[in-house]
Amino acid sequence: MGDRVIDNLKKKYRNKKVLIVGLGLQGGGEGAARFFAELGAIVTVTDKKPKEKLLQSNIRLSDLPITFRLGEHRLSDCIEADFIIKGPSVLWSIPEIVAAIKSNIPVEMEVSFFAKHFPGKIIGVTGTRGKSTTTQMIFNILKFSGMPVFLGGGLPGISTISYLKSLSEKDWVVLELSSWSLSGFHRDKISPHIAVLTNLYPDHLNYYKGMDDYFYDKKAAYLYQKKEDYLIVNNYVNDLINEELNSKKITFSKSDFPYKLNFLSGDHNIENAAASLKVADVLKINKGVAVNIIQNFKGLPFRQQNIREVDKITFVNDTTSSTPIATVRAIESFSDKKIILILGGNSKNLPIGNLIDKLTDVEKIIFLAGSFTDRFKNEIIIKHPTKAKDKVFDDLKDAVIEAVKLAKTIQSKTENEKKSVIILFSPGATSFSMFDNEFQRGDEFNKIVKTL
DSSP states (O other): HHHHOOOHHHHHHOOOOOEEEEEOSSSHHHHHHHHHHTTTTEEEEEEEGGGGGGGHHHTTTTTTEEEESSSSHHHHHHHSSSEEOOOTTTTTTHHHHHHHHHOOOOOEEHHHHHHHHOSSSSEESSSSHHHHHHHHHHHHHHHTTTTEEEEEEESSSOHHHGGTTTOOOOOHHHHEHHHHHHHHHHHOOOOOOOEEEEEOOOOOOOTSSHHHHHHHHHHHTTOOOOOEEEEEHHHHHTTTOOOSSSEEEHHHOGGGGOOOOOOOOHHHHHHHHHHHHHHHTTTTTHHHHHHOOOOOHOOOOTTSSSEEEEEEEEEETTOOOOHHHHHHHHHHTTTEEEEEEEEOOOOOOOOHHHHHHGGGOOOOOEEESHHHHHHHHHHHHHHHHHEEEEEEESHHHHHHHHHHHHHHHHHHHTOOOOHHHHEEESSSSTTTTTSSSSHHHHHHHHHHHTOO
């Protein structure tokens, strides 16, 4: 079946001018460029980032006849293309994409293109938080139960579209689906066989006009499901679903997983586990087997990840917490510890009230540079004058060194207390003021900690 899909795509795209708008840093644009070049298409890649930012992707594609236009998007490239793959963070409203659509040039996205052509079954996981963790939990359940399953979607380093070369109707793919990628599902009017909606909080309001627009893109996960499909949704989000569904709806809450997680903490991870267990139930996987697999899941990098303990100071990397609510959940997960929080970066224009209240539970706050910090620093200092100083760090290493000093001061005053000190790197904002993305930010934190 994989050969038949590829043969059909080769016939359709050989010698066609295919434009990849958005090479990116996480592998999606790179994988799409390679895929269409190997089909025999004439591929051009464009990205607003300069060449030096995308050097590694350039090098990895150097064996293929691909034209690169980096540092800009050209209108001529878009309106002269036969077909366009748009990157997730590229707005549908940029003039070049609008012009292409007006010229009746097909514009699609990598993951929805894959979903449209993939002959097997898809489990799609979306939500504001917990997408990656729940995706990996579900993948583990299927994999260790002996099912033919693969990971895809927005997870870094994975080219989902490349699966079309080899997978067949017997295969399953578990996709992590951002609201951005789901906008492509709307245009193709497709949804996964099993959709999981983990939760819904304000996010990406620097990209969307408001929560309604943000949630509309999320709805593509289930709006086009058929009667044999399933929607698994967090109980508190259920009230927001007012459409008449074709699929079978199953709700979950943390009470649906009354078991201990051996390596993860926090109520949010219990909810992720409950959602994953519901998927196992739909697939008729033995409950005891599924529970055991979930219980022993050790978590993903950069998500409340314990990096190292030095002199009884524990360093936790939660760089993927790029929203205030994510940092709230991280603080809750370590509420039994003394927390020094490294906070800040660029703003997504999200509400911060819950986070400011939750900062009562941390010992000290260290600010990183960015528009989020510029906007909220004074408000935080006024509310928590003993926890935060006016100083802002534009060097992560200096911030970590300052955190260590504060941790040692706390230790010297609390030697008889049982609570340990945690340096929690949970910025609550994007990385773009100082780094290319949250993963580069997380890598840098790990390097710094490991040299201490």
